[in-house]
Amino acid sequence: MRVVIIGAGPSGLVTCKSLLEAANGDYPFDPIVLEQEDNIGGTFRYRSYEHANLVSSKQLTSFSDFRLPLSHADHLTLEExxxxxxxxxxxxxxxxxxxLNCKVTNIQRLESGKHQVTFEVRKDSLTSGPQIIVADYIALCAGLHVTPSIPTIPGVENVLTSRNNATIEVMPKIFHSHTYKSRSQLxxxxxxxxxxxxxxxxxxYESVKAGAREVVLCSRSGFLSxxxxxxxxxxxxxxxxxxxxxPIDSLITNLGETAYVHPWIARSxxxxFISDFVIKRVLWLLTGTQAGCNQWVGELHPSRLGRAYVFLNKSHKAMPYLNRPYRKRAWYLEYLSRYIDPQEDSPPHTxxxxxxxxxxxxxxxDGQVIFTPSKRKDYLRTSKMDIRPDTVIYATGYTQQFEYLDKASNYPSPQSADLRNIAKSGDETVAFIGYVRPGVGAIPPLSEMQTFFWISLIKKQIKTPLSVPYYHLLTSENSRIKYGVDHSAYMATLAKDMNAAPGLWDLWQIYGMKVLLCYCFGAAFTPFYRLVGPFQSKVAPQIIKTELWETITRRGVVGNIVMGLIPMLFYLTLNLLAFGLGVGWQVIGGDL
Incomplete structure (x- = not known):
């Protein structure tokens, strides 16, 4: 069974590896990866820049059976x-x-149901004629971050530099963030x-460290830092x-919030919302503001402030510079509690x-920027300034385009992939791997679980119809990004679909108390879903007993009580109450 995988980033690599391991006599998968660049790594290699680090932890980001040593730092540089x-x-x-160097130009459906993949090979700046592979299955793994999204802003071509009202000879720069490489550009x-x-x-942050003369950061509607x-x-x-x-992405506990969640609780x-309510109050007590962690400007509208709505912004290094004009807190509250910026993130004495x-x-x-009127406090400040940048950087994200999919072949899109955003019912030979984005988490482990789901789907091991999904982030009609998911809820849902979600009794009986405690107190780490089920791994128990155990115990006794045991007991009580009400509802003929 020939499988063509588009892209050799993390999603393409884990898809290839998983297919090879899942191959057998009945399903002789024969994967091949087509990558348009001259090496593997995708976005992490070709859209990286100096001093860039992953904001997701190694514990969450690493693939389930290939881990980094305990001694390695939690957050990797992009080179690492x-x-x-x-x-x-x-x-x-x-x-x-x-x-490598194989650019896919067309994929079309044949009458046989198979797929004809046309690609060109680039070598030494020369491009070959079209080459063709006929595939039984297609895995689209090119990633979310490929085609830059650049909004239209009238007059941006007028950007220039002025000093003391005199124009100086500095070449304006206007570019998308994917072309940024080093501080010398700033x-x-x-x-x-x-x-x-x-x-x-x-x-x-890089602009400040590079010695930029002026730095202005523009936000559409705020962020959660x-x-x-x-x-x-x-x-x-x-x-x-x-x-x-x-690591912040390792704090959400499993039991009661991801595992053993009643349908009513999941649906609502x-x-x-409860965790948001508690976190806001704790943040106010510890940092003086509930807009984010020590975030005094750029706050979201209250109706969108929380994990249910947004992607958490874990790049915190610029916050001390943003906070300066706005941070005001009484001295006695500062004595009560105070957040201390990390040493490398603290502003210099300027x-x-x-x-x-x-x-x-x-x-x-004449190159002056005019900001969209707003009641925001940052607008009240910057609208009075004469800001004339000579460098404009579009850090406006990416858009998803699949121009190589033949329109006449009626291929699905990630939006129409009703089977967990991976495949479309009746068209399971095409999969989208890595096209959802977690609010807090990482895409590579989601891609691994998506690949497991797709393989199970191909092998007819998935029972349909699937349960109603309750893992999507809540969005409005005019939201720019609609493919957000809650990392933990999405992982757990896929695991349940594949019978890979372990039962508590089974964990204790088979693996012992240490693994059971890790599963209950840990986040949705991928090794948890390789303890049972069709993708059971021999190395998963040892990873849990060492690396993941160390991560959980690092919180300390107080941390595990406050951030683990108390919320866990609360959510279990909530689910138990819903279970009791559900039983009573069914007795009188209601439908869950």
């Missing part, structure tokens, strides 16, 4: 992650399956950054400093400020 992918490909002998510039996602926040790891707090003058900060999303502003409505003919 590309090396990890290279080692992964070597460890599982994937190189012979990967064809040194001495007046930088306007469009977008407050993690890349935009990174670029604001958290550090990628829990940092230091000072309470009553006592510094609670951790030698090994806990009440567990998301008055440099990264200005936050709304998105530009237009640029004037």
């Amino acid at each position: 992650y590309v090396l990890y992918l290279e080692n992964y490909a070597n460890a599982f002998d994937l190189a012979e399956r990967i064809r 040194t001495g510039r007046r930088v306007l950054i469009l977008g407050t996602g993690e890349t935009g926040m990174d670029l604001a 958290f550090p990628k790891a829990l940092n230091d707090f000072e309470i009553f003058g006592i510094d609670f400093k951790s030698r090994t900060p806990v 999303h009440i567990r998301w 008055n440099f400020t990264v200005e936050l502003a709304p998105f530009p409505s237009h640029f004037t003919s």
